Amino acid sequence: FSLSKTKERLEELNLDISTMTRITETITRIKMEDKNYNYKKIYIDDGGMGVGVYDPLREDEQTKRKVIAVNNATRSKDYEITMVTEKKEKVKRILKEDLYNNLLYLMEKGKIFLRKNNETFVSLKSIQYEYNESGRLKIFGNYSHITEALIRACWCVKDKTLNISAFC
Numbered sequence: 001f002s003l004s005k006t007k008e009r010l011e012e013l014n015l016d017i018s019t020m021t022r023i024t025e026t027i028t029r030i031k032m033e034d035k036n037y038n039y040k041k042i043y044i045d046d047g048g049m050g051v052g053v054y055d056p057l058r059e060d061e062q063t064k065r066k067v068i069a070v071n072n073a074t075r076s077k078d079y080e081i082t083m084v085t086e087k088k089e090k091v092k093r094i095l096k097e098d099l100y101n102n103l104l105y106l107m108e109k110g111k112i113f114l115r116k117n118n119e120t121f122v123s124l125k126s127i128q129y130e131y132n133e134s135g136r137l138k139i140f141g142n143y144s145h146i147t148e149a150l151i152r153a154c155w156c157v158k159d160k161t162l163n164i165s166a167f168c
Contacts, residue, residue, distance in 0.1 A: 072096035
């Protein structure tokens, strides 16, 4: 998923869905897209299978200053909010909630433009949420991989990292 950040909104540049792709092919395609679009940041899931793509991109001269790890299982850093459940237990939020809330906000405010693509809309429609007994929010879906890419791409509006390079 590639998004262009204009002054007023995010716009989808392209969506490329591939299956049965080797990790090395994925890395090569990311680097080719970076050459075409000269990305400022590249948001990659560094948890689970995503670490196989993230680590080589962090080592590569072309992308090492651009790659940002977005692991939705980490604790939320933007909001140190703890919810107190009915059982008086404290439940800390994870980043996944913030990622989905950010996408929802952008969509509600008309700050994102997605091309008409059935696969994207099917993925968005497949997303469900529920609260379990302990008060934790669970977000899931049958066909969520496109939406998972979208929430990471949209995180660029929240990213406050400085674009500083230091050479020694």
